[in-house]
Each structure stands twice: as C-alpha cells, then as structure tokens.
Amino acid sequence: MKARAFWTVAPGRGEIREAELAAPAADQALVVTRASGISRGTERLVFTGRVPESQWGAMGAPLMQGGFPFPVSYGYAAVGLVQEGPSALRGRRVFCLHPHHDAFLAPAAMCIPVPDTVPDRRAVLAANMETAVNVLWDARPLVGERALVIGAGVVGLLVAFLLARVPGLDLVVCDLDASRRDLVERFGARFCAPQDAPGERDLVVHASASAEGLRLALTRCGFEGRIVEASWFGDRAVELPLGEAFHAKRLSLVSTQVGAVAPAMRGHRTHGERMALALSLLADDRLDALLGPEIPFAELPARIGSVLLPDAGAPQPLCPVVTYI
Numbered sequence: 001m002k003a004r005a006f007w008t009v010a011p012g013r014g015e016i017r018e019a020e021l022a023a024p025a026a027d028q029a030l031v032v033t034r035a036s037g038i039s040r041g042t043e044r045l046v047f048t049g050r051v052p053e054s055q056w057g058a059m060g061a062p063l064m065q066g067g068f069p070f071p072v073s074y075g076y077a078a079v080g081l082v083q084e085g086p087s088a089l090r091g092r093r094v095f096c097l098h099p100h101h102d103a104f105l106a107p108a109a110m111c112i113p114v115p116d117t118v119p120d121r122r123a124v125l126a127a128n129m130e131t132a133v134n135v136l137w138d139a140r141p142l143v144g145e146r147a148l149v150i151g152a153g154v155v156g157l158l159v160a161f162l163l164a165r166v167p168g169l170d171l172v173v174c175d176l177d178a179s180r181r182d183l184v185e186r187f188g189a190r191f192c193a194p195q196d197a198p199g200e201r202d203l204v205v206h207a208s209a210s211a212e213g214l215r216l217a218l219t220r221c222g223f224e225g226r227i228v229e230a231s232w233f234g235d236r237a238v239e240l241p242l243g244e245a246f247h248a249k250r251l252s253l254v255s256t257q258v259g260a261v262a263p264a265m266r267g268h269r270t271h272g273e274r275m276a277l278a279l280s281l282l283a284d285d286r287l288d289a290l291l292g293p294e295i296p297f298a299e300l301p302a303r304i305g306s307v308l309l310p311d312a313g314a315p316q317p318l319c320p321v322v323t324y325i
Helices: 040-047 053-059 126-139 154-163 178-186 211-220 271-280 285-290 297-308
Strands: 002-010 013-020 028-037 078-084 093-096 103-107 146-150 170-174 190-192 201-206 221-229 252-255 291-296 319-323
Touching: 002 103, 002 297, 013 297, 028 093, 040 053, 040 297, 078 103, 126 154, 126 201, 126 221, 126 271, 146 154, 146 211, 154 170, 154 178, 154 201, 154 285, 178 190, 178 285, 201 211, 211 221, 285 291, 291 297, 297 319
Parallel strands: 146 170, 146 201, 170 190, 201 221, 221 252, 291 319
Antiparallel strands: 002 013, 028 078, 028 103, 028 319, 078 093
C-alpha cells in the first residue's frame, strides 16, 4: 500500500512525499487517516527550524520520521480507522500520536480507541487535552482557589475548560486577543486583557509562550502562590525579574511537560490511560469552537505557512484541522 506523508524540508517549506507501507506486524495497526490536528505552537518551531539542538531528543514526537532540523515529518494528532491489526482494534476509530500522513503503521498499543461520543474533528484535540490534563496534575488546583490562566491558545483554553469544573474556583483567563472572550465565558471563566489581570492569585498557569506573559504571572501571583509554566519557548531566552518580589512572596515556579506523567499521578496512570482520559473529556460540543480552519491534505504544503505564521492583523487560528476524506 502506498501512503502520502507531509514533510518539512527547509525553513518554511513543506512537501508531500509518497512511500510504500509494509504489511503490518502482529503488534501493529494499519490506520487510514480521517483527520489530524496542527499543534500551532510546537509545529511552528519545527516548521521554522527553531527547535534547539539541545532539545532534539526531548522534542522528538513518538512516531516522527526523519530528524531535526530537516527533513522531518512531524506531528502528533492523528485520527483514523484501523484497517488491519489486532481484532480488538480492527474497524475502530483510533487516536495516535502520528504525523500528517494519509495512512500509517503504528504500534497497536499507541492506537487509543476514540469514544463514540467524540467526532473525528474534535478527537484531534486529544494530544492538547492530554497536555492540559498533565498541567492540572502538576498544578493540583484546590476548591475555592483564585486562579489565573495567561494565554488563551488551545492549551490555555483547555486548561481553563478543566479548571472551570473545580467547585468554587475563581477563574480568570487573560489574553491579548479580545475575540477569545466569548469562548472563555462559554467555558465558565471570566476574560480580561493583560493590563486588567487580577492579582493575589493562588495559582497561575502560564501558557502564552511569551516573556511578557511569564513576567505578568510573577506580578499577579499572591503570597506563596504557584506558577505553572506550560509554554515552550524553543531557542528563545527569557529574562525574568526574580530580584523583585519573587523571594519576598515565596513564589513557586513549576515546569510542566507532557512527555512524562506528572508526579502526582506517576505510578497510578500510564501514558495510555492518560490519553484515554483526555479523549473521554472531549465529549463536549463546546470544544468544536477551538477547531479550524479545515485544510485538505493535498493543500497542506501550500497552506500550512498561513496558519502557522499568519500575517500581522490576520485571524489567529486555534487548532487547524487537516482533512483526508
């Protein structure tokens, strides 16, 4: 069987390549892709060649092909139908951490069934939802806390979507883009511009991937509060005012990263169980507002630049969806 794959071959340039797929081994599944999601923050770094060499190992997606910086076939949000494989998976829709290919082989253990309540397009959010779950496990929110999420991108919004379920939590989401207000309020939180962000927060989740956002987090966190850093800065250095109130307020700055299960649940949940939980949490049609635009797979080389690097003043998409059918 022939399969087509999207490859980034130089900074800002991609192409579709064709290759033969071998017959699946006993522990593999042959998946025909229905949709895949573009994770804009991470894939922008890959597309522009800005993954630091020191992080090439850590940044490698589980089933990516090639290597950093180029050529590389990268991605981790594919949804498809198992055509061949173990009987428990055959004919089922699955999510897999796989790049943008129209068909692929993957270890059967990495193919997580998609619940019937979650449509294909929404299921591409599973990798981002898994990140948000891990953020909450690292953040350990408490009933009645005052929380602030800085950055209303996909991960920040999914973190807010989950935090809003904590009883009594006073939740505010801060972003430069006022168009995100309706979505934030639909999720059950309040929206504000950066200059209006409230202070004395017990918990701040930073997800804006900007130095300004992280500095804002430091100023808005209350005494002995904790800041959970969910951004990925790539090769950019960040200057922080750690000589001001950082020590007097006894702040905690905690990194969170999805590659490992957060310490709070490590030993209690496997990676597969975490992914299955993330998929189950997508059974809410409010999350459809995070998706789009849709890009046919054949048009991906010509259009991916416009969604990863939109022109100034152009709409900033949240999770573009690649379609294959």
